[in-house]
Amino acid sequence: MTDLAQQKCEACRADAPLVSDEELAELLREIPDWTPVSRDGIMQLERVFKFRNFKQALAFTNRVGEIAEEAGHHPALLTEWGKVTVTWWSHEAKGLHKNDFILAARTDRQLEAE
Numbered sequence: 200m201t202d203l204a205q206q207k208c209e210a211c212r213a214d215a216p217l218v219s220d221e222e223l224a225e226l227l228r229e230i231p232d233w234t235p236v237s238r239d240g241i242m243q244l245e246r247v248f249k250f251r252n253f254k255q256a257l258a259f260t261n262r263v264g265e266i267a268e269e270a271g272h273h274p275a276l277l278t279e280w281g282k283v284t285v286t287w288w289s290h291e292a293k294g295l296h297k298n299d300f301i302l303a304a305r306t307d308r309q310l311e312a313e
């Protein structure tokens with residue numbers, strides 16, 4: 200199996216298949232720092248990243264924005280002094296799709312990027 204971050208995203212579609220409970224458990228093992236949350240009945244993936252200050256938090260936010268634009272798949276981003284909360288879900292499909300796990304894995308890689 201290729202590394203999750205390297206896998207290809209599919210186009211966002213309303214009828215895209217959401218991950219099953221088994222797939223969720225299996226995929227979460229590859230992104231152990233992310234937490235599945237349900238909001239208004241919609242499953243999402245969330246992680247809080249900590250930084251030394253706002254400038255670093257904003258730079259990370261912009262790197263995540265770049266990978267989202269590149270993939271055509273976008274997160275919710277809350278940028279605060281020293282902290283960025285990233286939340287991934289598939290808006291049109293109203294839940295978690297494989298794309299969300301791929302982008303969560305790519306988000307983790309933005310920590311090393313400078």
Ligand SMILES: C[C@H](O)[C@H](O)[C@H]1CNC2=NC(N)=NC(=O)C2=N1
Pocket residue numbers: 211212271272273274287288289290291292
């Ligand atoms: C038209 C545009 O491609 C779509 O609205 C995309 C944009 N980015 C998206 N991002 C996410 N997370 N879910 C979507 O359904 C989605 N749809």
